[in-house]
Amino acid sequence: MAQLIVSKFGGTSMGDAECMIRSAEVALRQGSSMVLVSATSGTTNELISLGKTAETKSWEEAEQILSKIQSRHETIAAHLELSAARMTALKALFDEMASLTKGVHLLKDCSVKALDAIMSLGERMSSVLFTEAMIKVLQKNGSAKSAKWFDVRDVLRTDDAFGKAKPITSEVEKLCKVHLGFLQDFKTVVCTQGYIGRTEEGMTTTLGRGGSDYSAAIVAEAVNADVLEIWTDVAGIATTDPRICPKAKPIDEISFKEASELATFGAKVLHPATLLPAIRKNIPVFVGSSFDMEARGTWVRKEVEQYPLIRAMAMRKKQVLVTFSTPEMLHTHGFLFQIFKLFNDYKVSIDAITTSEISVSVTLDDSTLLNKKLLADLSLFADVQVEESLTLISLIGNNINHTPGLAKQIFETISDINVRMICLGASKHNFCFLVNEDQSTEAIQRLHKKFVEM
16 A cells, blocks of 8 residues: 655755755655655855845845845756746746845845745745656656645745744645645646745745754645655764764664654754644654655654664754842742743743752853843842853763763763763653863763773
8 A cells, every 4th residue: 555755855965956856755755645845055044134234235235135046946947847837937936036026235234034935945946846757757767646735835824933933734734735736646746845935825834944844744644645855964863963973883773762852952953843743643753865866765654673872962052041040939839930021021942951059050042032121020039140151962862861870971971071960760762961161072972881882
């Protein structure tokens, strides 16, 4: 029985015509029914720059960026020998890009809504080009399947939190039944976009940086996919970043819970939110390299064969530690509620938390989130101390909080490195702690040698 496979290809897999052809060959070999693509490598950053330049600088400077983006896509189109119909569609997107940019320049205002509209063009342009690549690969291999371009915004309904919109999953599922029911026939490869969606009012949204994986998972859930594939430029998930530890090992399979912790605490291969829809529908996720189809890659599943104590480790730099201290916290109810309500009001996400009798410490992922108004409001409740240039190191595995002697082994391995905060006990899959950023690489290398390379 055929499986319904949803595949997502990242920006490097869309880098040029050769990359697109290779990715289409992967999709054909895998039997993908739906392919979501990112913008061509580097385009999203250029589109952000385009919006900001149009808002604050001269039209000539904005025009230079416009020309650069258009030229890259025209080059790919020429190499793919784009059909007249798809060339017309691509030129319409060029015109839309120029029109939006001109509007931003004239108004001198690049709102998050306008920027979302501009940024969406990256995926929309690459998907037109990839559809051509998919058609050519199908024809070359004598496949009976056809390829069809599809606007994912017709099904990926979101709220209006422009810049980081949240999918409305119940609506996505309803719309997928209406627009994508034909996928069950397995006669068509649908080529569409990651990262973008649309509000009920018809406004284009983006799901935030790295949101292409998440959007693929949302769609996979909505169409009841049997498998979700994430294709990147690395051959699956490794025990840590190979650029830091050359002896990092590829992971053949990893559980949903472990992979979720790994993605949340710094691993770049998967977006942290990607696994949530897959977990809800128990959809196995495969992570592989479109540049090396023969590499084994990594399967992420609910149940796996082995559950090692330490599976992998990750680090997340540029962490901020905020500590609140006040004697009033002692035996007083409501203090933590007041603190966390303020973070909620300012829409600031907290990562790790530790508490003592009269203080609480939290880590944040970005110092820019701590604006002066938030700090002033927090200072009304307690003395506030802020420490920057820290790195959160995480050891990911199984039964971590019920393994005697593990903490002793960890801290003996990095005995001469100062640990600023420890977070253990909330999850049996994760042990994390803060160190100074300039000592983080050394800490990871030692811990990887101790627990993985042994």
